[in-house]
Amino acid sequence: MRRYLADTFAMVVFSIAIGAFVELVITGLTLEQTIKIRATAIPVSLLIGRPYGMYRDWVFRQLGSAEKTLLQKILLDTLINLTFQMPLYALILALNGATFMQILTAASSILVIVGLSGRPYGIFLGACRRLFKVSEPL
Template identity: 55%
Template sequence: MRRYFADTFAQIVFSTIVGAFVEIFVARLSLGQSASVRLAAIPVILFVGRPYGLYRDWLFRLTAGNSSQLKATAVDTFANVTFQIPIYCALLAINGATVSQIVSAASSILVISALSGRPYGLFLVWCRKLFRVKAMTQGESRPVEPDRLQ
């Protein structure tokens, strides 16, 4: 259960900050529209926060063997982009964004997701440590104990 809370907490905090920035300053959604999207995202994140963590961990296990920062960055970036973009577009559509706004926001969030993939991966590992659960880290083929995450 702590694993669910850690993964979900990490995704709510991180996506609220990054998503609101993109929606307001890049896609030019109103504060109300962005707040609506962010609030609508919370129930979705409650459902997908842990599956994302499992997906990311699976990708790390799949690519185990090379423990470079480049690999960790590539895995985190790929996981973030391929998991988040479809969900984000659906949330925008459900909350009244126009096709133009969705394309603008999705294009921007694609870049933002690529740039934030590794920072989010590191934040996720930190949240897992905070919640005292085993976490996948760079170069690990299976979760490590929280006290080994230094």
């Protein structure tokens, strides 16, 4: 239960922070728009927090997590974030009526953000697990 809470807490907090930054600073949305979008995104974060943590743990285990260099951890967390978040994002867009070209354009535009946020999220997830007194299974 603590692992579920730690992973979910990490996803909600990180998604709010990164999403708000992107929406306010990069896309220029208003504070009101950003608050509405972030509030709408919380249920998604609640649903995907633990599955993301499980997926990350699984990938690290499959690739032998012990003794990873910093570069290997950066590359793994980036790969994990891209392979988990991008299909999910494309699915959400498709379920909301986006065309294939719209999905391709939107996914391409957030590719950099998702790629850059992989390792910081991995570090934050580890910190949240320590906060909740959950050992890293890696």
